[in-house]
Structures are given as structure tokens and as C-alpha cells.
Amino acid sequence: MMAPKSGTPTMKPPGTRGNGGTAGTSAPTIPDAATAGATEAAPYGPTMQPPGGAVALAGGDMAAVGAPTTPSTAEVAPAPTVSVTGTWQTGVTVDALWSINQVRNAFMRVVGVGWVKLYNGSDGAFTALTTLASQARQTGRPVNYRQEADGMAHEIYLW
């Protein structure tokens, strides 16, 4: 079966019905060439705590204990080089993946949301985000992700 010209997923996982839109409709509406590299690198570190992970560290809820949630002075990653204005989805699961033989083009399907393209601005970030999405699909573990105005997932926590 030929992939659609738009380069977006069109198939649904076996045994599933629509879950937030026909497959492929959440695809980018601007060409990849314009999307790629449109967002500058934002090399900051994670700020959220895993569900239950704080308990393992602190013996209690980290927010409740008022303990630092950012790395120590020497470890603090640089501040974001771009403002992060995207929309967060939290505690969702990935139930399908899609990719095609085009440069850095892969999607994850999020239950209740639909297909979400993975950020494709560079090989390193694309590979890391794809790995996280794949692992989420394989393990069924929840993820939090940030989707920017370009429609792509720019940041993923895998819990």
C-alpha cells in the first residue's frame, strides 16, 4: 500500500476505531521543509518529577516537602534559548507509531488525541524522541509531552 503523498500516517492499529480523528488528519499543515529547524534548540533539563519517583527519593511528596526540584547549582542546564509556549498533555499513552522513508518523519499516536508528529529539527533530537515514543508504545507507560504550534511533539517525559 502506498503511503499518502502528504507523508502522514493513514492507518489505524488493528482492532481500533477512531480516537480523536481519522488517522492522518492531525498531520502537519505546513511542509516539512518549513517545519524542520523552525524551532531553535532549547537545551534545558527536565523539571517534572515522575509519579511516585519523588517518594523513592524523599520519602514523601517532593512538592509537599518543599525540596529543590531543580538540579544543584553546578548541574543546572542552561536556561531555555526559546520561550516554551506549547501545550502539555500529561499522563497519556502511546498506542501506535508510524514512520516513512522520508528524512526524519515519524508520528506517535496518543490515545484520546490522535497522531502527533515527532520534532524533526535535527537527527539527535528526532532519534531521542522517537526512542522515547517507541518505548512508551512498547511498555504502555504514561508520557507527558509538549506540542508546539508547529504541531510537533518537542519534549517527552516517559514515566
Add this chain to the structure above:
Amino acid sequence: MPVLPALDLAELRSALAEKGAPWRFAYTSMTGLTEEQRVIRLGVPLPDDLDEEQLRLQSEAAAAAAIAASGEAIGAPVSFDLRNVSGANYTTPVKDQGGCGSCVAFGTVATLEHVTRFTRGTPSLPMDLSEAQMFYCWGAAAGATCGGGWLPEPALDAARDKGITFEDYFPYTAGDQACSVNADWPNHLCKAASWQSLTNNAAAMKQYIAQYGSVTACFYVYQDFFSYSGGVYRHVSGGLAGGHCVVLVGFDDNQGCWIAKNSWGTGWGESGFFRIAYGECGIESWHNCGVPGTTLRTWLPNQLILGLWSNEADNNVWAYGSIRGWLKLDGIATPTGEAMLLELAAAKSRGSQVGLFENVGTVDQLYAW
């Protein structure tokens, strides 16, 4: 200075009664020692020109300044206790320096341990650093001896510039000795990111303690302090015995006191800790130092991976270990970080443990068991 005759405990009892029993005295781990054995533990040399009357006047002024620097006034809490930050205890166990004037090593090393745990939000992170390396290596090179003591400032210079290895690489025993540290110590150490003098600045001391967990402090020890077993200490009886270094772990504006961890074992004071009144015995005005962060270079204990993270930046993948929290994976090259991510993702999905080598906030090497 000459060693004084031991304090008459009956005299102490009546002195405390006269003052309304502000604190309790008892037979402590120090009481059974001779005065010479007690005094050798006081390892901060007293100034040659020390004027006790001047010291008393300074104490009154310092107490007033500490009270004025209330938590409310300076944007810090009105009380803080590192042993109980909403249920989490970030302090490391009380140690015993034994018959050596190495209190500076214990006071500064405990500060590093506490700051390391608290700034990372990791109260269970194993942190037992080597006072022996601090005192018998870095201290000895600077002229420190069990009989002569040392000062916190050069100790923290060494912690910043060279670092302190862990206890298992040079266990502490009391008594001047050679620097026989494990040769691998540069791969198993903690460094102070920097340090800052906070002397005569009670407001900054409180802010540092609340933000970073601890502050190193020295004070003048009078003989009654050896028999302290609880309450808010104020000097009531006995002569000046020497200078001592400890780590402050909290404060309480309502009680008007600092909370400190001593290095005389758990058989002294409040299970090794003590409270001392604001302004008392130069506690805010003599070699007070803050450390605003530390770095580690060491294998961390085996732990589970609870979270993985990445974003649109290249070479920016982080893993959340059950003991250590977030750490960045090696960012030298994309394939390296990607390989680490794959190995950690596999371990995470299996629920199996990983060994991580942390180098200043970055994972340089790992085992996925």
C-alpha cells in the same frame, strides 16, 4: 592556651538553677574524659588577642542582629530543621572525631554532605565523605595537626579546588597520620562548587541554611558545654576552653536559637545535635561559611530508572534514577547519548537496576544489569 581545671558539676548545677534552667546537663560522652582529652577536640585556634569582655559585648550585639534578621524580615522561614523538612531528613549520621582537634574537617565535610543531599532533593543519597582526607591530607599539607587544629576557610578552599573523596577510600581514625588515601580518589569525590564567608551576617546564614541545607560555623567553647544534654545552650559556668567547628542544620526564631550537629558522637547533647542561643559564644561571628552547591564524580548506588526525558535540543537526554533524581546522559556525541538512552530504556521496561557513573551532573558511563 593552658588547660583549665575541670568544671565542678555542682557549680554548674547551681548556676543553671540560678538562671532558671535554660538547658539540661548530664553525664555525656565528654564528661568521662579528662579536661585535656576534652580540650584537644577543640580544633579551632583561638585568636592571640582574644578579649573575653569584648567577646561578651560582641555576643550581645550578634544576638540582637540574629533576632532582627527574623525569617519573616529576610524572606526565609521562621524556623528550619534539616532533620525534618516536611518529613524528610537530609542530615548524615553524627560522627565522633575522637581525640583529635579535627573538628574543622567534620564541620566542613558535614556541610558538603548535607548540601549535596538537600540541593538534589535526595535525602537517601549515600553521602559519607572522608574527614581523614580533609584533615590528614589537605589539612596536614597546610600545617594542620590534631594538637593544633585548622580553620574552615582553607578546608573549603581544598574542597572546592581538589575535592573530598568518600569514607571508604580513606576511613577516619583519630590521630595524626600519613595521607593514605586510595589512589583512585579522583574518581570518587565530591567538590564544593564554591564557598562564601557569612561571618557576622545572621540573615545570610539563615537564607543559606534554608536554601542549601547547612552552614559551617565556629564558636567559643566554655567548660559547661561539655556536659550539655539538651535545651537551648547559653554559657552559664566555667572558663573558656577553646574554639570549635560544627555544622549548622537549622534555626528557630521562636526559640531564638541555631540548631547544630556536633562531632562528639550520639552520646553527647541531643543525640549528637545541640541548640545554641542566637549570639551565644560567637556562633554567628567566627568563621561562618556557606557552600551553595556541590558536584559529584563517582559511581552512584544501583537504582531503578523511573523517568526518561528529551526535547528538541540535540544531545539533551536525561534519566531519573530512583536514588539520584534527574541526570543528563553524556552529551559528547549523539550516538553516545542514544546508546545510553536505549540501554536505560530497556532497563526501565524490565524494572531492573542500573549503575550510573556521575561526573558533575552528567552520566559518563553506565551498567544496565
